[in-house]
Amino acid sequence: MKKSKLIMVATSFVLGTFVLASCGTKEKEVKEPKESIIKSAPKKEKPKKKEMVKKEQSSKKESTGSVDFSKQIAEMKKETDAKSIEKIYASQEPIVKNQGEVVITLDGYEYMEIKDFNRDFAIPFEEQIERGGIMIAKYTIENKEDKEVYFTPSFDLNYVGTSKISMGIKSLLPDEKENLSSVMVASKFKITSGETKTGYLAYAFGPTAFDKIKEQASITLTIPGVHTKPDSFKSDDMIGSPEKIELPISSQGEEKKEANAIYYQDKVTVDNMGEKTMIKEKSNINKTETLEDVDVTIEGYQFTDFVPNEVEAPRFDNAENGFVLLTAKFQTENKSDKDIDLSMSSSVLRVNNGTQRLLSSSMLLATDRNNQVLEQGSKKEFIQVFLLDKEQYEKIWKEKDFTLEVNLRTKEGKTMGTGKELSFDLPK
Structure with missing residues (x-):
């Protein structure tokens, strides 16, 4: 009698809460949407069009490529x-x-x-x-x-x-x-x-x-x-x-993948956490700031309207106002004699012409945090994501200045540049 083997792995994880920080007496704290803690969670460059076969009446497809199964x-x-x-x-x-x-x-x-x-x-x-x-x-x-x-x-x-x-x-x-x-x-x-x-x-x-x-x-x-x-x-x-x-x-899945390809690869995009709609984007910014021989270059940013799907919605509080995501893409190059841990590095978004600030959201990063060491002589992509209250974005922040400040830490957890931040004004 034949026997079958199955390995099923169930994963669970706990999501943290957003932390807000204020800096200086002139800055206001922003009430940022919080993440709910749950016991278990469910688990681009435009791609080339798939070389798929013609649709039959049954909507099934036949292969045209070289792999024969x-x-x-x-x-x-x-x-x-x-x-x-x-x-x-x-x-x-x-x-x-x-x-x-x-x-x-x-x-x-x-x-x-x-x-x-x-x-x-x-x-x-x-x-x-x-x-x-x-x-x-x-x-x-x-x-x-x-x-x-x-x-x-x-x-x-x-x-x-x-x-x-x-x-x-x-x-x-x-x-x-x-x-x-x-x-x-x-x-x-x-x-x-x-x-x-x-x-x-x-x-x-x-x-x-x-x-x-x-x-x-x-x-x-x-x-x-x-x-x-x-x-x-x-x-x-x-x-x-x-x-x-x-x-x-399915062909519907092809269309979905092609539509998602325009968005930066944060966790929302990679894990299909909901629907994104582009509000504003800027690419080819290519501004470089250097801290202790580590070059950080901002390539671009995207503001997107974000609607969590029904599976992910319970993770987010204060959803009545809606959400806007700011996803920024950087390239980093380490010319120093230290290893940099990008998972321990973070950033701050200054809004409302610098009078308010938000911390980046680590839970919306798709990268493997265990493999984000920027070794000496190496280069890595660095994504940062911010979850914004949509009502505040629309009524207060949208037309004002946004500034991103990046903090770098070594593999040992030491802040680089004695706390100095790399500052990037987002061009309109």
Whole structure:
């Protein structure tokens, strides 16, 4: 009798509250929208248009690219004794991400519906055997570093409204020469310099998750980081950092991804926390300020109207006035003899011609805080986000001056420049 294995990971996290600070007797404190504390939370450069196939009457798509999943799908149908596995959506456009000199490619994926399958597979499909979803994906990892690296293929899938993460289900792809998890286990997760590893992962979704993903028209994939030491999960041993990408599973999802591509990659955008609408943006500012041989360059900013979705709304108090986000994008270059921790660095937004101020919101950053060290001689993007009360923005602040002040801290937590701030006036 066949056995199935499922690893389900539930994550929970606690969100902090916004802190307001006043500075000087002439400055007023601004009552900023607060974040609610909850026990568990659900878990661009314009992209090229996907090379997808023509729509059929059933709204299903057929692949036109080079990745052919027909063999693996036939094996899954046989393994599960399924009455049918029907393709819903297929993407053949490679998505390439670099972790240092390690190139990680999602070569393609297909999203399908499975019906009437063997009871041995009930657990991954919410303890039932009538219907569910399957996604199969092909990955390639190429090591261009001059040293061996260690890679755990934790390409996890998540979607808005749940804290559950779907990992690859080995029993759906039992061929150890093709299953990426088996391939990496066989090599003890090591990839030597110049070596390439490739393989497939299959994911299972019960009917509740399947319907929710269909409603949202997309799913989020986490690209894992790469480590330089075996059995290490420390950020100090990591090359690059985990990154989330949105994968459409319908033409509606394609349109949604393309619309979101214009926005800076804060957590609201990356985690689909709600709807953004552009109010005002300025790009190519490219103003540089230097502090102790660390260059900080503001590239641009975006003011957006933000409406949290029903899942995220309970995290925000004072929602009756609405919210405006200010997201600023910086590039940093460390020419000093110290390592800078960007996750410990912060910024202040001066509003109302400098008479009021707001602190940046760390909970709206999409970056991995464990991998935000700006090492000597390196460069990194630095995003800062502010949550503004929409009524105050519209009635008081909108036409007045905005100034961003950035504070830098070393890896040891020491404030650089004896508290000196880098100041950037936002051009109108």
